[in-house]
Amino acid sequence: MTHQHVQAQRLPGHGILAQEAIALAEALLRQAQSEQTAREHEQGHKIARMMGDPAGKELTIALVDQAFRSHRPARIADQLRHLLERYGTPAYMDWWERVALSLGGIMAHYLPALVVPPIVARLRQETSNVILPGEEGDLRRYLQARRAGGVRLNLNQLGEAILGEEEAVRRLDSYLELLAREDVEYISVKISSVFSQINLVAFDHTVEQIKGRLRTLYRHARTHRYQSPDGTARPKFINLDMEEYRDLHLTVQAFCEVLDEPEFLSLRAGIVLQAYLPDAFHVQKSLTEWSSVELAR
Numbered sequence: 001m002t003h004q005h006v007q008a009q010r011l012p013g014h015g016i017l018a019q020e021a022i023a024l025a026e027a028l029l030r031q032a033q034s035e036q037t038a039r040e041h042e043q044g045h046k047i048a049r050m051m052g053d054p055a056g057k058e059l060t061i062a063l064v065d066q067a068f069r070s071h072r073p074a075r076i077a078d079q080l081r082h083l084l085e086r087y088g089t090p091a092y093m094d095w096w097e098r099v100a101l102s103l104g105g106i107m108a109h110y111l112p113a114l115v116v117p118p119i120v121a122r123l124r125q126e127t128s129n130v131i132l133p134g135e136e137g138d139l140r141r142y143l144q145a146r147r148a149g150g151v152r153l154n155l156n157q158l159g160e161a162i163l164g165e166e167e168a169v170r171r172l173d174s175y176l177e178l179l180a181r182e183d184v185e186y187i188s189v190k191i192s193s194v195f196s197q198i199n200l201v202a203f204d205h206t207v208e209q210i211k212g213r214l215r216t217l218y219r220h221a222r223t224h225r226y227q228s229p230d231g232t233a234r235p236k237f238i239n240l241d242m243e244e245y246r247d248l249h250l251t252v253q254a255f256c257e258v259l260d261e262p263e264f265l266s267l268r269a270g271i272v273l274q275a276y277l278p279d280a281f282h283v284q285k286s287l288t289e290w291s292s293v294e295l296a297r
Helices: 002-009 016-034 038-053 054-068 073-087 095-109 112-128 136-148 165-180 203-223 245-259 280-296
Strands: 186-190 224-226 231-233 237-241
Touching: 038 054, 054 073, 073 112, 095 112, 136 280, 165 186, 165 203, 203 237, 203 245, 245 280
Parallel strands: 186 237
Antiparallel strands: 224 231
16 A cells, blocks of 8 residues: 555656655755745846846846956946847846946946946845855955854856966966865866867867866865864865866766876765756766775775
8 A cells, every 4th residue: 555655646757766856855945935035035036037038147147257357447348338239238127227237338438437336336236145256355254254154165266168278277276276275165166167178079188188187176175175163174175067068078087087096086076967968867877886986995
């Protein structure tokens, strides 16, 4: 009878473990929603509207990325005008925000030093719960506050795929600087941010180049240990993320081959798989088998 009852509760094509995972995800989501503040609830609705506005989403992502990268008002003003011409004013925004952005795009061209700082400040305010300030003082205070509250953080640097090796070296150096900080425990890294010449035709050569960058990162993670509030020290943790499907198998192969090397057998590291990719399940099975062999060594 019990077996028949369980079978009746299954969704087509799902096992019991999948059902338990769905139930857990639902419970976590309900708990998170019950603890939302009014501001977070409002922001959630706004993000939902943004997701239904493809052009607005593209403009917002590009503007946040590029406005935060530059410290020159004239450069930001030029990019703001370009992005508004390309995507138009986001439909998901409130009417007064659309008017302010349109006027800002016009006036910023003539008075960038006066108009751009309030626009950047508004972007920082809107994204303050997901995008941290990178300036030393602000970042240090934020990390101290989270650590004091018992919150552990994974830092993921803002920015899209890089275009050249000079920029790749700068991005690699910025990751190394994060790992060297005493208050940073965990970072996420995309291979497309530390190596610019990804070429699937030259797959093996690309993997070898990526492995060289990973070794540098993993050595730094092992050397610069993080001291927990309880006094224990351990290597920093690096999680490999991905920008697009192209990077999936490159990232997985480089990840496994570097961690198979004697130098890194004892190092803890992570990798992200996007659940929406058709290949993800089979890659997950392969990674599980590989990690089981590693643990048995």
